[in-house]
Amino acid sequence: MRTLGHPAEKALLVGIELPNQQEPGVTESLEELGELARSAGAAVASHAVQRLQTPTAPFYIGRGKAEELSERCQEGGIHSVIFDDELTPAQSRNLSNVFSRKVLDRTQLILDIFAQRAKTREGKIQIELAQLLYLLPRLTRLWSHLSRQTGGIGTRGPGETQLEVDRRRVQQRIARLHRDLEAVRRSRAVQREGRHRCSWPTLCLVGYTNSGKSTLFNRLTQSEVLVEDKLFATLDPTIRLLQLGGKQRAFLADTVGFIRKLPHDLIDSFRATLEEVKEADLLIHLVDVSDPKVEERIADVRRVLEELDVLGKPSLLVWNKIDRLHGPALLHRLLQRYPGSIGISAWDGSGIEELLSRIGSWSRGRALLFRLRLPVERGDLLARLHREGEPVEVRYRPDGIYVHAWIPAFLQASLAPFILPERGSADSRDASGGTTAGEDGGERPEWAEGFGAAGDSSRNR
Ligand SMILES: Nc1nc2c(ncn2[C@@H]2O[C@H](COP(=O)(O)OP(=O)(O)OP(=O)(O)O)[C@@H](O)[C@H]2O)c(=O)[nH]1
Ligand SMILES: [Mg+2]
Known part of the structure; x- marks a missing residue:
């Protein structure tokens, strides 16, 4: 579902200025809206700002102002009007009637850019879902073309209006997309799990x-x-x-x-x-x-x-x-x-x-310095320590391999059975049994400040 995107498409940007408006001001907000419009592929023709006490419920900028701007669009050959806030369903409808050309709001514009950029299946599912969630409360009879697009799949039930059919279809699609996304989340979780394992x-x-x-x-x-x-x-x-x-x-x-x-x-x-x-x-x-x-x-x-x-x-x-x-x-x-x-x-x-x-x-600051005794046959653990930790000292003795090493947080649990009680006072150790980085001759980690x-x-x- 794309709304903009023809390079020649000229857009008018409209914002409102309210009393006591907090930063950012309307000028800056419209500048960013302009960036968004350009990113979506439109050419910004001009801006308009309406000063108001409050946004007016039916027309957002007031009917009079809407009519005035509509004339400006006519004269300037402007194709679309983009509002700097999310319009209510009623405002979108009313403004579309006054302007008789494409009326968009900030949300739609962002959705549009996302729709243009989505390349992967995951991205496409997510953007379609966001678009349908935006669309659902805005469905009116005007949207009956939807049912033509989906071509007689779920035919109208007894007593259902076209609008109800459309809503039902959109809701079904939303439910479907939610299920698909759940699958995406699960597969991402599995990938993350894999990353955690290599840690x-x-x-x-x-x-x-x-x-x-x-x-x-x-x-x-x-x-x-x-x-x-x-x-x-x-x-x-x-x-x-x-x-x-x-x-x-x-x-x-x-x-x-x-x-x-x-x-x-x-x-x-x-x-x-x-x-x-x-x-x-x-x-x-x-x-x-x-x-x-x-x-x-x-x-x-x-x-x-x-x-x-x-x-x-x-x-x-x-x-x-x-x-x-x-x-x-x-x-x-x-x-x-x-x-x-x-x-x-x-x-x-x-x-x-x-x-x-x-x-x-x-x-390194996440790592702790530990003394370990590894069983002699556990050369694999020593290899892992060399790969993922930083051994300071390794000694081979008949009763085991004695290692003094920085061990990253993720490895601590799997090595826990081999960790030796620290010599000296209990104060030199933190709750997990390791000496924190920065003590015991290690450099003081910068992360403590940075x-x-x-x-x-x-x-x-
Ligand atoms: N001069 C300058 N330009 C930069 C620098 N880093 C990025 N840019 C430019 O800034 C623009 C945006 O860069 P991206 O890396 O796409 O920015 P991003 O944060 O990934 O943007 P999104 O994915 O759109 O959120 C590009 O035109 C870059 O060439 C920098 O250090 N110096
Ligand atoms: Mg980027």
Whole structure:
């Protein structure tokens, strides 16, 4: 289901300005709507702003204003009118009647972009579901073409109007898509399980759309996922193994970008995809530092993270596109304001080494130093320790292999039977029996300062 997309299609953008309106103002919001329209393939012909006390129930901008703008469309050869908010079903209907041309709202536009971008089966199911959830309350008799499209499959039951038939069909389709998505979720869970078994931590890139997540992903993993100067270039998550130096590795996930007013149905429908964010061990929050509203962007992303219930996860704030800055002042200010954050350019590579080393020390920080005695015949465990942990000392004795090693969190449970009680006082150990990184001669992990919870502003400010 596509609504826009012909390059020559000219659009008028319409927003309202209310008294005491909170940031962002209508101008900025319309600018972003313009970006969305361009990303959907339309050409923005002009903007209109209506100042109101409250949005009017039947026509959103008021009937008089709608009629005036309709004339403007006539004169300017404008094909579609895009409103900066989600319109109610009644408003859409009324405005379509006044304008006699395509009337869209912000939600539909975002859905439209997603529909254009969806390539995989999973992406297509999720977007169709979001579109149908949007459509369902808006079904009227005008939508009877739906039944023609689906061509007499479930014929009308006794006493059912066409509208009821349409609704029933849409509901059936929604139920079907929910079932399909359940299958997708299960298979993603199995893949995740596989990753957990090989046990490297998973890092997930999150951030506002267009902040450069895929560019960074490609640079770090030598991949070639699609990068575009368009909103929502990425829809489906991609996951690759990342080398962190030494023996450290991590899975890195690139995923869909966020945006202010991300439609609810979309978040709901994309839960399967967004589970990669939920299951991640560390969120790398990428911010486009050349965006004049960096701090609002951070807040917008945090709102979505909150909705996904992942604000408590460890996160690393990364300022991207520093190559675009004129002088060091802004970055300097941001680094002070958000301690532990770092500046990079995914495009020219500056700061990447430091980013990798920060991720590496976070990953080591999850490891604990243990003394173990492995049975002599368990060379496989020793091999695994060499592969996934960091042995400090290994001694072969008749009664076993004695190992002193950093053991990552994921390996601790399987090695638990072989862990020796720590010498010295109980104070040198944490609750799980290991010595925390930073003690016992190990370096103090930087993560102790550099990583806050995703929403922990007290830490980041
Ligand atoms: N100058 C500069 N441009 C960058 C940098 N990183 C990314 N870009 C550009 O920013 C645009 C968006 O990059 P993407 O990597 O597609 O951004 P994204 O966050 O994956 O975007 P979505 O998938 O749409 O959410 C592209 O035009 C990139 O070339 C950077 O460090 N410096
Ligand atoms: Mg992307």
